Amino acid sequence: MATVLIADDDRKIIDMLRRTLAYEGYHVVTAADGHEALAKALAHRPDVVVLDWLMPGVDGLEVARRLREADGTPILMLTARDAVEDRVEGLDSGADDYLVKPFAPAELLARLRALLRRSDTGRGDKPSTYADLYLDPVTRETRRGDRQFSLSPKEFDLLAHLLRYPRQVLPRERILQDVWGYDFGGDGNVLEVYIRYLRGKTEAGGEPRLIHTVRGVGYVLREE
Numbered sequence: 225m226a227t228v229l230i231a232d233d234d235r236k237i238i239d240m241l242r243r244t245l246a247y248e249g250y251h252v253v254t255a256a257d258g259h260e261a262l263a264k265a266l267a268h269r270p271d272v273v274v275l276d277w278l279m280p281g282v283d284g285l286e287v288a289r290r291l292r293e294a295d296g297t298p299i300l301m302l303t304a305r306d307a308v309e310d311r312v313e314g315l316d317s318g319a320d321d322y323l324v325k326p327f328a329p330a331e332l333l334a335r336l337r338a339l340l341r342r343s344d345t346g347r348g349d350k351p352s353t354y355a356d357l358y359l360d361p362v363t364r365e366t367r368r369g370d371r372q373f374s375l376s377p378k379e380f381d382l383l384a385h386l387l388r389y390p391r392q393v394l395p396r397e398r399i400l401q402d403v404w405g406y407d408f409g410g411d412g413n414v415l416e417v418y419i420r421y422l423r424g425k426t427e428a429g430g431e432p433r434l435i436h437t438v439r440g441v442g443y444v445l446r447e448e
Contacts, residue, residue, distance in 0.1 A: 226251070226272065227250070227251040227268060227269070227270040227271050228250045228252055228253070228270060228271065228336065229254075229255065229261065229272075229273045229274070230242065230253070230274045231254070231256075231258070231264075231274065231275050231284070232274075232275075232276035233256050233257060233276065233278075234276070235256075241274065242254060244329045244333070250336075251398060253268045253270060257280045258283060258286060261273075261282075261287050262287060262290060262291070265297070269390075272297065272298045272299075272300065273298070273299045274332070275288060275301050276301075277305060284317075285314065288301065288317040288318035288319050291318060298321075299318060299320050300332070300336065300339060301315075301317075301322045303322070303324065304324065321335050353387075357434060359384055364380060368431045375425065376421075379418060381403050382403050382418050385399065385403050386443065391444065393442060395442040396415060396441070396442040397442075399442060400414075400415055422435055432447070432448055434446065
């Protein structure tokens with residue numbers, strides 16, 4: 225399940241997009257101004273950002289610039305400005321795509337899918353790291369520091385998912401959906417079992433724990 229950050233000061237648009245995206249299976253995070261958008265982007269590490277141009281505080285252009293300096297998260301800019309020079313300015317600020325209001329929800333969904341496809345293509349084969357943990361999706365190599373260890377295919381998928389969202393608390397249900405699939409109907413304790421396997425392998429050399437339980441919620445990859 226991809227996480228979408230929606231930043232817009234129009235409550236009606238926020239509510240409409242939240243319902244539409246949630247219905248399509250996205251995890252939705254919202255922000256009402258530029259400052260909140262930057263904070264939510266840091267806290268939730270979304271897979272894609274839907275960003276309104278005109279917002280109080282920090283406007284969408286500045287938010288896009290700051291996000292682009294930080295990482296390559298795809299950005300879809302929303303605005304009522306439809307002049308060519310406005311589109312150019314929005315794209316030059318760091319946005320990957322530009323959608324003029326009013327828009328059809330179906331078109332926004334199509335543009336989000338395209339951005340996510342391009343993002344996955346661009347980063348899908350790159351190694352992931354956090355602290356001294358290393359995972360290479362091409363060679364399937366995994367390490368803690370200089371110590372290599374082997375993982376089963378599902379253990380590898382679970383660790384790769386946790387590495388995609390470091391320091392973010394991931395609800396148990398979301399991990400099951402993303403790693404095992406929406407129709408997963410197996411043992412209700414399967415996630416706990418695989419977390420135990422991962423801890424055993426990532427801590428086998430006496431390394432400090434990185435995979436932590438958040439009681440009643442899920443799990444988080446973070447340093448103590």
